[in-house]
Amino acid sequence: MVQITLKDIAKALNLSPSTVSRAMKDHPAISQETRKLVQAYALEHKYKPNTLAMQLRTNRNNTIGVIVPEIVHYFFSTVLSGIQMEAENDGYNVLFCQSNEDYEREVRSVETLLDARVCGIMASQSKTTTQFDHFREIVDNGVHLVFFDRICTGINTDKVVVDDYAGAFNAVEHMIRTGCKQIAFLGATSSLPIANNRRMGYEDALRKYKLPVENRLNRICDTVELARTVIPELLRLQPLPDAFFCINDEVASFCIQIVKSAGYRIPDEISVCGFTNSYLTEVTDPTLTSVDQHGFEMGCTAARLLINRIEGKETKQGVVSRLIKTDLVVKSSTR
């Protein structure tokens, strides 16, 4: 029931705690005999070293913290999954925090993690964050910090990002090559680098094919609520858009519904493309073409980078930036 300690073993076996400590970790200077004795006793009495004590000695625990905006998203849950797997393989524990897209909670999450004295933090920034002191504090405390996906522009540190530009470019290029000429972009505020990069990929693809870049086709529409008003507006334009490139799969899924109920055929009349390649893409009708962000890989990569930093194995000085390549997964919502 109650955990036994080194001291207890020492007392029981008439040894000193240090001998027991050494015996437990196969220290060479310990006789076979006592070693066996100690280890047998430890096993029998289910001795577990008290990590708390060791953590106090070394002043570091083998724990890394994660801050995501909202775990209830396919992308972030795949990233967390990757982080957890990689961390577990390296013997690190994962402390989980959620900002709920709320700046205040993000700040509190950082405090929580610093209080817990984690060795490193991986974070994806909340949409409402415009100050970065809390992130700077992480670095100031000598704790390693890696941003993933929604990186913080206000602070220069290691990061892992999706190749949003190329992902968008390839998706839009695909739609152009399959005959689309009036491609609308349903994006997010340009203050988010991921949104900005996708917009640039979108625009550059248009330019490459000498198509006009039109403001009227470029809208902020990153939530289901916005989709309900923005998409119908776009469908009233003349000339009519013949494609929607959406910043995420949720918007794309609703886009499909709205376009269909407006009486247009997908993909014959209007193509729709999403971003993430989540479960949703399989169940819409038609199935949704989308840009795979490889969230799991991003999680692994970010954790790998952070752990290497922690353990001093990342030789590269200065900021490391890793790019996760995307893949356009063509399904049935594009021609």
Add this chain to the structure above:
Amino acid sequence: MVQITLKDIAKALNLSPSTVSRAMKDHPAISQETRKLVQAYALEHKYKPNTLAMQLRTNRNNTIGVIVPEIVHYFFSTVLSGIQMEAENDGYNVLFCQSNEDYEREVRSVETLLDARVCGIMASQSKTTTQFDHFREIVDNGVHLVFFDRICTGINTDKVVVDDYAGAFNAVEHMIRTGCKQIAFLGATSSLPIANNRRMGYEDALRKYKLPVENRLNRICDTVELARTVIPELLRLQPLPDAFFCINDEVASFCIQIVKSAGYRIPDEISVCGFTNSYLTEVTDPTLTSVDQHGFEMGCTAARLLINRIEGKETKQGVVSRLIKTDLVVKSSTR
């Protein structure tokens, strides 16, 4: 950069560590003067109490562990979200583990959490788990344990479950009342209580309306892969099923696709109902009727129960079992 300690403050102010300690926590026996002095110095030098040291003293950390089969599921991510929120409100940290539906990893997750000396563990069992010694070890170590959703039948402890029986019963009753007579059940192995309870709810609803309970309509089909073979088989039966009650939304979503591509109209000819009420239900065509499991609420409830246990606030002796009620959310895939 480097964290300052109580001792440092004591030295700098020519006080003893104990005085500083008292001053920091407004101990009555400390003069206003020194208190102010100490607190000002602490603030200025960004003193943070070392949680590790306090944890060692008290031999408990304010951390609870969570083990989920796979976080990349709408339901489990909502539960985690609820757990995290509730834990955060009570000042607990959340250590996150994933079993990946793998018994071995589940065992390792338990070890990890016990090693980390968490105050309590919340777990949802992996599908491949048939032994329970690792769970028993949690209890044997005096660590509180709460199961949620996929409870462990082999061990009698606190749990929070969805009212699967009522959820299934109501869903099937709704289909019957809207005219379905040949309702197929796409379930999972009866060794999972959640699957078994849903099957019983299904059968009892049939019985209530004097409909036959037929083995041919009762299949194990809880993955997309199985759906691809099982559903077409069912569609070849005579008489044809006129409804599918599915154990989860993924299967239900694919069911919609398969049924539609077999040429049947939903819901006119065949009704489909899912379980969870995830995002998927909004994007299928037609939108999917489903049983809402209230994952977030389950997470909150489970965390609440665990924390009450930890803090000795749960007065009830013996095992506590909480039931999360379900809600049938009728959309367009049922009549």
Add this chain to the structure above:
DNA sequence: GTGAAAGCGCTAACAT
């Protein structure tokens, strides 16, 4: 009102 000392469980330098 403040300080000295002990101790949480462990390890490592320094004995012997």
Add this chain to the structure above:
DNA sequence: ATGTTAGCGCTTTCAC
């Protein structure tokens, strides 16, 4: 080959 000691940072008796 084993024991002694000190210390990680903090709190808490027990003194004064």
